[in-house]
Amino acid sequence: MAHDWHPEFEQLVDEHQAMVYSLALRMTGDRGLAEEIAQDVFLELDRRMGQLESAEHSAFWLRRVTMSRATDALRRRRVRGMDLWVELGDGDGVTAEERTSPLGARLEHLMTTLPQAQRAALILRYQEDMMPEEIAAALDVPLATVKSNLQRGLKLLRSKATSHLREFIRGA
């Protein structure tokens, strides 16, 4: 079907590189792997440019493909028996403290301990501010599963945070 949306590839990379990289990084916990995934996703985008109909469509496509590639990468690494989650602390020239509060850095780290499906749902919900319906479409899973993963993930994260961060909870 013909459409009027004809963006520049370079412009799309500029616009979405932080989103794609952050999604891959938070899913895999490995900066090198996240960059590799981001590069592959953009090259795939280049091949599919003609099929994308709007800015929203391209953002949706990028999120979907990034999450799928990150999941595949995690599966491959599990098969090879490699240990993931190097660290999500300082990086990219920005320390965790500069970027966010100590609690934020701790929460980000605790996210890495959640089951993969719950982590994926929470990342899309709180990083990308997506609604459960949108998350279900992006991850290609039933809405009920997404809602359940969000609820369970949040509960688990809260309980981990409560036990790890009693000081903050008391102070808040």
Add this chain to the structure above:
Amino acid sequence: MEHEELDQFEQELRQALERRPAPPGLKGRVMERRSARMERRSWFARSFFGSKSAGSAGRAHSLLWMRVAATVLLAAAVGWGLHWRVEKREEQRRGEEARQQVMTALRITGHALNQVHVRLAAHDRGE
């Protein structure tokens, strides 16, 4: 109270999960890989299909590539066919050999049974 705490927690989580900046040079590396891929594609297209701007030399070059590819394919097909035929003949030979062995065994068994039968008959007649 529970709801308020959850809201505050979710707010903190939202802040913790703000997008990270992409590593410096990511865009450049993507563009490099894209250029390399486009270069490979155009080389492939030039090599196999020639180009309008290449003129007769380019077309001769692409024809040469096509001939080489066709020859390799043909040689592979002929080689595979010969190999298949040799395998088939060998299989038939082994089958025939096995059949002969079975026939010999049956003949020996038949002969032995005949001998037994003759002796039993002689014994019955009191010879």
